[in-house]
Amino acid sequence: MQHKIILIIRREYLSRIRKRSFIVMGLLGPLIMAGVIIFAFWSSLEESEDQKILVVDDSYPFFADLEGTSTIALDIQDISLAKAEALLEVSDYTGILYLPGKILANKSAELIFKKQPSFRVQRQLEERLQQYLEISKLKEFNLTETDYRRLKAPVIISTFQYQGPGQDAERADILPAIVGQIFSILIFFFIFLYSVSVMRGVIEEKTNRIIEVMVSSVRPFQLMMGKIIGVGAVGLTQFLIWVVLTFTIVSIGQTIIIGNKYVAGAEPPGAATEMIQEQMSAENALSLTQISADDNLFNQIRRVNFPLMIGLFLFYFIGGYLLYSALMAAVGSAVDSDTDTQQFVLPVTFPLLLAYFLSFQVFANPGSTMAIWLSIIPFTSPIIMMIRVSYGIPSADLWQVYLSCALLIATFIAAAWVSARIYRTGILMYGKKASLRELLKWITFR
Amino acid sequence: MSILLQAQHIDKHFGDFHVLKDVSIDVQEGSIFGLLGPNGAGKTTLIRTLTRITAPDSGAILFKGQPLTDETRRHFGYLPEERGLYRKMRVWEQAMYLIRLKGVDKSTASANLNDWFDRFNMQDWRSKRVEELSKGMQQKLQFVITAAHDPEILILDEPFSGFDPVNTEEIKQEILGLKKSGKTIIFSTHNMSSVEELCDDIALIHKGQNILHGATQEVRSSFRQNLYEITFKGSKVAFANAMGYQFEIDSIKETGDKLHALVRSHTDEGSRLLLKAMADHVEVLSFHEKMPSMHDIFIAQVSSPEASTDPAQDAA
Incomplete structure (x- = not known):
C-alpha cells in the first residue's frame, strides 16, 4: 500500500516539475531576485563615479575651507547662482551645491544636479556641511576642537532580551x-x-x-x-x-x-x-x-x-x-x-x-x-x-x-x-x- | 461453476435518499453478468459498492466468499461510466501509472501493456498526449487500462456508450474473448441487444431494488407470451381456416410470394398443435417461437405499476 502512495507522489511531482511554468518560474524568480540584488550592488558602486561640484557660497568666504571627499571634488566660488547654472551647462561640473546666505539660520542648502546623484553623495555632503558648521561655531563659543570631540556624545542603544536570572541576556537586533x-x-x-x-x-x-x-x-x-x-x-x-x-x-x-x-x-x-x-x-x-x-x-x-x-x-x-x-x-x-x-x-x-x-x-x-x-x-x-x-x-x-x-x-x-x-x-x-x-x-x- | 462475487443485502443512503434497498446479486465465475435498469436506478452506486469505492450502510460484498479488502481489489478491473484520463500525460506513461497503481510490478505491467497495445494497434500512440487522441481512441485506451493488469473480474459501467458501431463490435468481441479466457465480467448497459448477445445472467435494478434477476434465457422464457412467427407459402384464407379456437392471428403481412404471420397460442402445447394444424393447408417455410426481447421485458418491468410502488416514494 505504501508503494501506491509513492507512485502517486512521483506522478504529482514529475508532472509539475516538467511543466513549462515550473521551469520558467524556477529561472525567472532567481533572475529577478538576483537582478534586484545585483542592481542594488552595482548602483552602489556606480556612486563611485566622481562628482565635481561647484559650490555657490552666498556668504563667501565663509565656506572657503569646505573639503570634499576622495570622490567628491568641491570648487567653492563666489558667484551668483544664475551664473553658476550657466557655468554648469558648459562645464564638466556634475552639480551645484547652493549655500544660501541664510544657511546658518535655517540650516538648509540645495543641490542642483545634471544627473541624479546617489543618496550617498547627498549624505556625505550633509555630513561635511554639518561638521563644517559645527567647527565654525566652535570659534563662536571659544571652544577647542578637543573640547568639541568631548562634547560630541554619540549614543548607541543595543537591545538585549532578558533570559532569566543567571543567564546572559540575548542580543536583540x-x-x-x-x-x-x-x-x-x-x-x-x-x-x-x-x-x-x-x-x-x-x-x-x-x-x-x-x-x-x-x-x-x-x-x-x-x-x-x-x-x-x-x-x-x-x-x-x-x-x-x-x-x-x-x-x-x-x-x-x-x-x-x-x-x-x-x-x-x-x-x-x-x-x-x-x-x-x-x-x-x-x-x-x-x-x-x-x-x-x-x-x-x-x-x-x-x-x-x-x-x-x-x-x-x-x-x-x-x-x-x-x-x-x-x-x-x-x-x-x-x-x-x-x-x-x-x-x-x-x-x-x-x-x-x-x-x-x-x-x-x-x-x-x-x-x-x-x-x-x-x-x-x-x-x-x-x-x-x-x-x-x-x-x-x-x-x-x-x-x-x-x-x-x-x-x-x-x-x-x-x-x-x-x-x-x-x-x-x-x-x-x-x-x-x-x-x-x-x-x-x-x-x-x- | 462457483460464485465469484456476491453482494448481500446491500443498503445505501445518501442523506435522506435511499439509493439501494436490500440488493443482492450473485455473479458466477467465468460468466458475463448484465446489470440493467433505467437512469438513476442505483446501478452506478451498486457498482461503486462492488468496487469498494463507496461503503454500503449495511450488507456485505464477498469475493470468493471473503469480504473485500484493499488487497483483493487488485483482482478487479473497473471502467467507470464517467471515465477520463490525465489529459497532459502521455499514453504509455498514463497506462503504466494506472496499471502499477493496481499493484502490478513494472516489468509485468510493461509486458502486459505491450500485448494489449499490439492487439489494439495502439503502438503508434505511445508517446502521444492523451488530449491529442480522439474520443474513440481514448475509450479504447481506457478499456485497455481496465483489463491490462489481468484482473479476475472486470466491472464495466456502460462500456458501449459513446462508441461507434465498429468499436462497439470490437469491444463486444474483447468481452467475449475475456470470458473465454476465464474472466468474469459485470457490465451495466442500456443496450439491450448486447445483453441478449453477451449476458449469461442479468439483474434489473429499479428504484434501488433488484426487481428481476436470473439467467438471461430463463428470464426471457419466463416472459414468453406463446407467440409464434411463421413464414409460409399458400393462401391467407386457408391459413386462417387452419387456426382452430386455440390460436389467434396477431398479424399477417405479405412480402413477394411469402407470407409472415404472428400467431398467439392459447395453450402451452402451442408449437406441436399449430404445426400439425398448418401442415395440411399451407407450405411452412419457417416456424419459431417469438421470445420476448430484453428490450420489451425491460420496458414492461420498469413501467409496470407494481414495480413502481416503493416505500421511499411513499415517504417522500
Missing part, C-alpha cells in the same frame, strides 16, 4: 527581525501558491473524470495525501532552486562587477563591501550610520541564529503548507470547476491573509498579546511565529514555540481527517454546488 519577516513572507507565498495548486489538481482530476478510476485502485486518502506531499515537494524544490540560483547568480555578478572595478583601479574590494553595507542600510531606511565598528550590519547578520531559523522555517513552511493544502484539497473536491471555488477559498485562506497583514504589526511589536496568540493559533502561527522567533524568544516563553508546533501538527492531523472525509464524498459528486451544511453532512457519511 532589528536586522534578524528583518530576516524573520522575509522568511514569513516566503512562507505566506509558498503556502498560498502551492495549496492552491493542490486544489487545482483535485479539481482537474474531478473534471477529467479520472478520479473514479483512481479510487478504484487506491484509497481516496492515499490519493489526497500523495497529491499534497507531491505538490509540497515541488514547492520545496522550487524554493531550493531559487535559493541556489539566486546565490549563484549574485555571486557571479558580484565577482564580475568587483573584478571590473578592481582592474580599473577605482575601488578596492574592501571599499565595495563597505558600500554595499551602506547601500543596504539606506534601503532598509534604518539609521545604521551610527553603528559602531564592532556592531555593523554583518555582525548583526552573523548574530542571526540561522540553524534555528532555518529549522523553524522548514517546520512552519511544511506544517503550514500541509494544513492549508489539506483544507484546499477538500475545497477542490467539493466544487466542479475553478470558477466555483471562491465561496470556499476565501474563508479557508482568510486566516492566512490576516496573518500576512498583521505580520507587519507583529514586526513592530513582537511581544504584544496579539502577537503571542497569533503565533500559537495554527492557522496564523507559520507566519507570525517566524517573526517572533527572529527577535529572539525568552527562554521563559519557549513553551509557546513548543505549543505552537504541537498545535500545528495536531491541527494538520485533524484537518487531514476532516478533509479526507469531505474529499472522498466530494470527488464523486457532480453537478450539485455543495453548501457548507452539505460538507458537514459528508463528514458523517459512512
